[in-house]
Amino acid sequence: MIDDSTTAGTDTASTPGVPVLTVDALTIGIGSRNNVKSIVKGISLSLTPGRIQGLAGESGSGKTVTSLAMLGLLPSNAVVGGSIRLGDTELVGMSHRQLNDIRGRRIAMIFQDPSSSLHPQLMVGTQLTDHVKRHLKLSTKQARAHAIELLERVRVPNPDEALSRYPHQFSGGQRQRIAIAIALACDPVVLLADEPTTALDVTVQAGILHLLRDLADERQLAVLLVTHDLGVMSAIADDIAVMRHGEVVESAPRQAIFSTPQHAYTRELLSSLPGAEGFQEATQ
C-alpha cells in the first residue's frame, strides 16, 4: 500500500465494519430555477470497507445520478440536498477544487463502457503512471513498477508490453481490467462501479465481477456496484439496495433480498430473473 497520509482534509483511514462513505437523506433535482425535476428523493446508504453494496433498480430510477453525486460530477444545474460524508468530510457543497482532489484519489469510478474511462490516444502506461506520479509523487521508475504491479493484479496479459499499447489494442474485457487498474492506481478507499459488465460479452462478465469481489476483500475497498441486473448482484454483492423512482424501496443483505424480499417491486425484479424459481435456493 502506498502511504498517502499527506492527503489534506480527508480523514478516511478505513476501519473494518465502520462505513467510510455515508449518504444521508440525499436529494437531487435537475433543472432551471423554477423548473427543477426531482430525481433522487431522500436516499440513505453507506459503504463499508471490504463490502460490496449493490444498487439495483429499473432504468431511470436514479442510480447513476446518485453515484455521480458522490464524485461531485453532476451537471451544473443540479441541486443537491442532504449529506454525503467521506470519513468526516462532507462532500455536498464542497468546492470543485477540493472535490478534484478526492476524485480519483479517494473515490474512484469505473463505467459501463471502459472506453469512457480511457483516453484513446494515450498509451496505457501513460494513463496509469500520470495519475500516480502526480498524486503520489512517485518517480518515473517507481510509477512504472507500480503500473506493472497493477496490471498483473487485474490480470492483463504481458503487463510490460501492455504499457506501450493503446486501449483499442485490447479486448473489451481487458479494457475494463485496465480501467480498474487505473481506478486503483492511487489506492482509493471507495470504488464506484456503474454497470461495469453490462457492455461486455457474457463470457467475460463473471471474470470482471470476481475480480471486483477479490479486490474488495484484499484491499478492503468499499464498493458501490450499480446495475439494473439483480443476476449480476447475486454473484458478488454483500448488501443490496433497490431503487425505484428516486427512492430506495428496500435495502438488506443479499441473502435476505433473495430469500425474503419485502417490497412488491423487489419481488417483481426477482421474478424477471431467468430461472427465478431455483434462484432463491441457490443463494442460500
Ligand SMILES: Nc1ncnc2c1ncn2[C@@H]1O[C@H](COP(=O)(O)OP(=O)(O)OP(=O)(O)O)[C@@H](O)[C@H]1O
Ligand atoms: N443531466 C441530466 N439532466 C436532466 N435529467 C437527467 C440528467 N441526468 C439524468 N437525468 C434524469 O435523471 C433520472 C435518473 O437517471 P439515471 O441516469 O440516474 O438513471 P439510472 O437508474 O442510472 O438508469 P439506467 O439503468 O438506465 O442507467 C432520469 O429520469 C434521467 O432522465
Ligand SMILES: [Mg+2]
Ligand atoms: Mg445508469
